[in-house]
Amino acid sequence: MNKYETIIVEKKGAVTLITLNRPEALNALNSQILADMVDAFAAFDADDSQKCAVLTGSEKAFAAGADIKEMSSQSFAQMYGGNFFGGYERITATRKPWIAAVNGFALGGGCELAMMADFILAGDKAKFGQPEIKLAVTPGMGGSQRLTRAIGKAKAMEMCLTGRMMGAVEAEQSGLVARVIPAADLVDEAMKTAEQIAGMAPLAALACKEMVNAAFETNLAQGINFERRLFHGLFGSEDQKEGMAAFVEKRAGNWTGK
Numbered sequence: 306m307n308k309y310e311t312i313i314v315e316k317k318g319a320v321t322l323i324t325l326n327r328p329e330a331l332n333a334l335n336s337q338i339l340a341d342m343v344d345a346f347a348a349f350d351a352d353d354s355q356k357c358a359v360l361t362g363s364e365k366a367f368a369a370g371a372d373i374k375e376m377s378s379q380s381f382a383q384m385y386g387g388n389f390f391g392g393y394e395r396i397t398a399t400r401k402p403w404i405a406a407v408n409g410f411a412l413g414g415g416c417e418l419a420m421m422a423d424f425i426l427a428g429d430k431a432k433f434g435q436p437e438i439k440l441a442v443t444p445g446m447g448g449s450q451r452l453t454r455a456i457g458k459a460k461a462m463e464m465c466l467t468g469r470m471m472g473a474v475e476a477e478q479s480g481l482v483a484r485v486i487p488a489a490d491l492v493d494e495a496m497k498t499a500e501q502i503a504g505m506a507p508l509a510a511l512a513c514k515e516m517v518n519a520a521f522e523t524n525l526a527q528g529i530n531f532e533r534r535l536f537h538g539l540f541g542s543e544d545q546k547e548g549m550a551a552f553v554e555k556r557a558g559n560w561t562g563k
């Protein structure tokens with residue numbers, strides 16, 4: 306049974322599919338959807354049977370931003386004092402890999418949520434944007450930082466200052482999304498990709514995620530050292546012995562996650 310108000314969570318084999326479900330507001334992100342997502346991602350991370358997750362919305366909208374109606378009357382004291390939307394940090398703390406499958410609008414907080422994923426797969430009609438400036442505010446869930454790291458200063462600055470939307474093809478060419486897929490096939494393709502990741506040795510998948518993310522936090526020498534130490538560390542795992550034996554014996558590996 307789905308226990309959430311604003312999202313649908315389905316376990317399909319080793320992959321968790323989380324679907325944002327506020328169609329009346331184009332999946333605008335309010336406090337309830339945040340609370341539901343924080344709970345669902347924590348449950349996914351803690352569930353040994355689940356290895357990868359996909360977060361998606363509807364064909365019309367992944368998410369059209371933070372809920373403007375909920376935010377509009379908030380004071381500085383409420384926003385700052387209550388650390389409004391600080392909970393999103395808990396989603397970015399998810400250790401297992403997850404993919405954002407974006408169809409339709411990913412605007413403001415919606416674009417920022419997608420960028421919290423390990424990578425984005427986009428439907429061919431997806432539209433990304435940081436239009437907060439039109440509301441006399443700015444990105445507030447990491448957009449100015451993650452978009453700039455993903456697509457560089459020129460395009461990120463233009464998008465934040467003008468609020469223009471970027472289509473799927475431009476987003477792929479700019480490095481914001483990993484692949485563009487026909488809209489109707491997006492979720493199936495994202496699930497297949499997630500199943501592929503879920504079929505990898507779990508410790509290696511965790512390590513891959515950690516080391517790629519380290520590239521955004523460290524200088525090159527520290528990052529390479531971190532990568533090498535994690536690589537060395539995997540030689541303490543049973544799965545490394547199994548993976549290399551399976552290669553030599555020309556068979557598929559059987560992972561224990563140990």
Ligand code: CO8
Nearest residue numbers: 330331333369370371372373374389390412413414445446
């Ligand atoms: N918040 C609340 N409701 C929304 C939102 C939103 N962001 N987006 C759409 N809706 C609602 C509409 O109000 C409408 O509801 P109703 O039928 O009751 O009037 C319903 O969804 C359908 O929307 P539209 O009729 O507008 O649909 P269109 O197809 O005409 O337009 C758009 C689609 C272009 C996506 C349009 O809805 C739009 O521009 N939406 C707002 C986009 C936006 O400005 N997003 C940024 C919001 S600010 C933000 O995200 C800040 C993030 C950082 C927060 C950090 C806090 C620390």
